[in-house]
Amino acid sequence: MNEPTTDQLPVVVIGAGPIGLAAAAHLVERGLAPLVLEAGPSAGTAVRDWAHVRLFSTWAEVTDPAAEKLLAPTGWVRPDGAAYPTGGDWAAHYLQPLADVLGDKVRYGATVTGVARAGRDRIVDADRDEQPFTVHVQTADGHEERITARAVIDASGTWTIPSPMGADGLPALGEKTVAEHVSYRVPDLKDPAVRARYAGKRTAVIGSGASAFTALAYLADLAEDEPGTHATWILRRGIGASTFGGGEADQLPARGALGLRAKAAVEAGHADAVTGFRTQAVEPGGDRLVLVAEGGRRLDAVDEIIVLTGFRPDLSFLSEVRLGLDERLQAPTALAPLIDPNVHSCGTVYPHGVNELSHPEKGVYLVGMKSYGRAPTFLAMTGYEQVRSLAAALAGDREAAERVELTLPETGVCGGAGLYDDPDAAQSGGGGGCCAAPATLQIGIGAPSASGGC
Structure with missing residues (x-):
């Protein structure tokens, strides 16, 4: 049996959160095959950890257009666009239904432990760009697997690594003890x-x-x-x-x-x-x-x-690919000046896509909160625009990839959680x-x- 060519391999998406699932929806819309690997047992595992908190974005601002197209034939109806969902609402009424529609394109209990070029560690130059990626996965039952991919979109977020209390960025003396x-x-x-x-x-x-x-x-x-x-x-x-x-x-x-x-x-x-x-x-x-x-x-x-x-990105499983990261924010080099919290709020961040998200390692992309590194100013709308651009680029539609299709709200507090717990105020x-x-x-x-x- 002939081995599949690189173009026939899936695009591996790491994380079945809002941006990872949106990436899968855009890839499907472009006729590409995604494979979403989620470490947790369900879609939106991290979101479910803050299920009790209500977003300060409305339903209209936290659903992705390509995802809605996938959901529409199932009878799914987007909740009131002017209402503010909780994290639990978002997971139950949008993320999980979207993952269910994607079916076997989403795998749960699959923790990515490494990404590399097949047969090439990060030192080797020879024929590097011609090699597919190998994604190392540990399953919930402890087994190890290797998945070959044409590209890797890391939408794993930053939820698992909260920043410590020490003002120098390290744990305060005694923090671990107490x-x-x-x-x-x-x-x-x-x-x-x-x-x-x-x-x-x-x-x-x-x-x-x-x-x-x-x-x-x-x-x-x-x-x-x-x-x-x-x-x-x-x-x-x-x-x-x-x-x-x-x-x-x-x-x-x-x-x-x-x-x-x-x-x-x-x-x-x-x-x-x-x-x-x-x-x-x-x-x-x-x-x-x-x-x-x-x-x-x-x-x-x-x-x-x-x-x-705040939170920090887990870059440990990406150690064998060549990332171009800003030395301060740990965000892609071209993106970092646009999201520097010393200068910008999320409303002053210029919408961006494949050009700002590309790395020296062609075919690897950090998206969503992961792409912002340590910057706290991320909005879901920004992530949806990111993956729309990337899917277009992977499909060979450079014009669409470089076209801006998002206008962000201006000014204000960005990132974190909101206070809208009264249903009347939320509506x-x-x-x-x-x-x-x-x-x-x-x-x-x-x-x-x-x-x-x-």
């Missing part, structure tokens, strides 16, 4: 066990993004019902005009409302906010924990710590410098919880 009292996720306070963990306790929340806003709001709401509940918001910088995003000017209303909600929290009073605090260590303080900053500044003891300082859509001197102020929630999103 791990049982540290969480790196927005808490689901509707879960009785999680609620009991924070009720009546003092909790430090480290981070300055939307996820931190969400956690603070949840804890402030908990304080209304559980006396003694108190939060301390720890920021490495000061609080300035841009801290809370675009507010009423944000073209994603729920994203703007999220920032305004955080601002209201600062002005009310269920917690303290500590600015200019760069965590260096966490130490036992009796039955509690004490955070210590550079220079030795110490805070009042807390019971729990929630670290929401309507209502809803300093690094060297600043350390300061403390009061924060809290002045109004009942609305709802929001990412």
Whole structure:
């Protein structure tokens, strides 16, 4: 039997999340064969981990056009485009149905452990571009497999590697020792066990993004019902005009409302906010924990710590392919200047595709949150445009690949999670410098919880 040519091989897509499944849909639309490898047991495994959080993008902004075309013959009807889904809604009513339509093009319990050129490690130049890729996979039952692919689209995200609390990018001294009292996720306070963990306790929340806003709001709401509940918001910088995003000017209303909600929290009073605090260590303080900053500044003891300082890409299984990555963001070199969080919000990121996502290793692409490396400003719409462009390029339609088909909303807070938990608000859509001197102020929630999103 003749071996298949490279063009007859599948395009391996790593990850059955929103962007990975959209990539598969675009490849099918282009007449190409995708094979989606998902480490978890179902579509949207990472999304299901934050099922309790509502997005600050509407349904109309988190479904992909090619995916909708695949779903339409099944009788699937997109939910109200103006409504804000939770992570659980997104997974149950869009991601899983899309994966089901793709059928055997999606494999679960398949963890990618390595990607390489067949017969070539990263050193070898000879005939490199003519070789297909080999994708090493470990199955849920522990078996190893090798899959040959014409191209690899890595949409595995960054969810599995949260950044640590240490301001230098490394774990704070003692962080691992007190791990049982540290969480790196927005808490689901509707879960009785999680609620009991924070009720009546003092909790430090480290981070300055939307996820931190969400956690603070949840804890402030908990304080209304559980006396003694108190939060301390720890920021490495000061609080300035841009801290809370675009507010009423944000073209994603729920994203703007999220920032305004955080601002209201600062002005009310269920917690303290500590600015200019760069965590260096966490130490036992009796039955509690004490955070210590550079220079030795110490805070009042807390019971729990929630670290929401972003995520990082897992590049370990890509060590044998030649990636061109920015030395700061770990994003593709051409993309990095467009998404640098020192300069851009997600609304000022120019829509991009194959040109910005290409690497020295032809045929390997990082997409979705993975493509942003450590930058926290990703929107689903951006990822859908990425994979539309890549599918066109892989099909040989360079004109379509280089055409921009997306206009992003302007300004505002990007990435993280939102606060839109009230169904009525969810339906309507209502809803300093690094060297600043350390300061403390009061924060809290002045109004009942609305709802929001990412």
